[in-house]
Amino acid sequence: MANISHPSTGASIPGVQLHTTGALMGASVEDFNNAKAQLGTLKKDPGNHVKLKIYALFKQATQGPCNTPKPGMLDFVNKAKWDAWKSLESVSQEEARQQYVDLIKSLVSAEGPAVATPPPESAQAFQSLLVTTEDGITTIRFNRPEKKNAITLDMYKELIDALHHAGKDDSVITVMTGSGDFYCSGNDLNNFTGIPQGGIEKMAKDSGELLKHYVKAYIDFPKPLIAVVNGPALGVSVTVLGLFDVVYATESATFHTPFSQLGQSPEGCSSYTFPKIMGNAKASEMLLFNKKVTATEACNLGLVTEVFPDGSFQSEVWTRLKAYAKLPPKSLALSKQLIRSKEKEKLHAVNDAEVERLIERWLSDECMQAIMNFFQAKPKL
């Protein structure tokens, strides 16, 4: 078959304009734009047959049924493209967008570990996060997939900023999720490896202050906050889930808080929220004895709101979230305040106490040894 040029973006297909705002049926503008961007990151050539399919779906999605004259018999390349587009005549534009997104997703996942998605135009500039606002939803996405979205010191600061901004912007709900195959592997253990000028005590105290502010940003968050847990979650990314309003998880996600294994103690207000959500014994299994729970177990415990099959997780969850984001914003925010306000003072006190205990723990031999073990032996939790 004749070689077809890579049909990755509107720019490579003259005359094609993609709207960048407003809702699409099926795949969202964000999904469609992300799929376009991801196409350019593919390492393997998908072959002419697939490239023709991608081209045809793109044309159908953005322009509707083929409306250009049939190229001549000897114009092989353009005739193959025309035929491919024409063959989708009966497919609606919405369906073509969805098929385009699904096809690119399948090509990306076939390449193995996830490729970081380049930010769409609406994204705010952060080093380790992707933050976008669309369809009434501000999405804060952990974006260090090569390190399983482990949270560096700078990333905590970015997350605090992103949450403050999302709390004030004109979005209706805020969603937190991860890039790649993990939701988040918790605190980046490198945060404790370099000893700064003021010494180890100062490092522990500064880290404590940062953690306190980080958790405070969740306690005080004024709008509905939803976690879309796309894969395994560890440590501080699990504990703060007790401060979210709704937690949706994909079936293969796991939830793990290996604090005693790391010589540490619980944070994120989990010493209060977990026993309240699941009872003392189940909370102890997770927080003291490092029990890793599956998404279904976490749902039965009440930590997760609902579990979705891996295959339909993204489409089912985002369809639902878009519907939620059409609800009256003030009513949502005020209702959240009614549910949460009674506990705020208590939660701030718990946060302070947990941080105080952790500052001691970070200076302990048990904790130092556990972190050294991770980097020396790289044991898997």
Ligand SMILES: CCCCCC/C=C/C(=O)SCCNC(=O)CCNC(=O)[C@H](O)C(C)(C)COP(=O)(O)OP(=O)(O)OC[C@H]1O[C@@H](n2cnc3c(N)ncnc32)[C@H](O)[C@@H]1OP(=O)(O)O
């Ligand atoms: C201001 C400070 C506040 C502190 C708050 C207190 C918070 C506590 C916690 O969050 S405790 C939980 C800490 N997290 C961990 O202990 C997880 C450690 N990581 C692992 O066990 C594994 O990496 C894994 C299970 C997450 C993933 O295993 P696997 O799928 O086999 O991948 P790799 O191990 O090869 O990981 C790829 C790459 O990422 C690096 N990495 C992953 N997680 C972390 C992490 N938490 N900290 C630092 N680095 C991490 C891993 O080292 C690999 O890097 P490499 O490619 O080798 O350079």
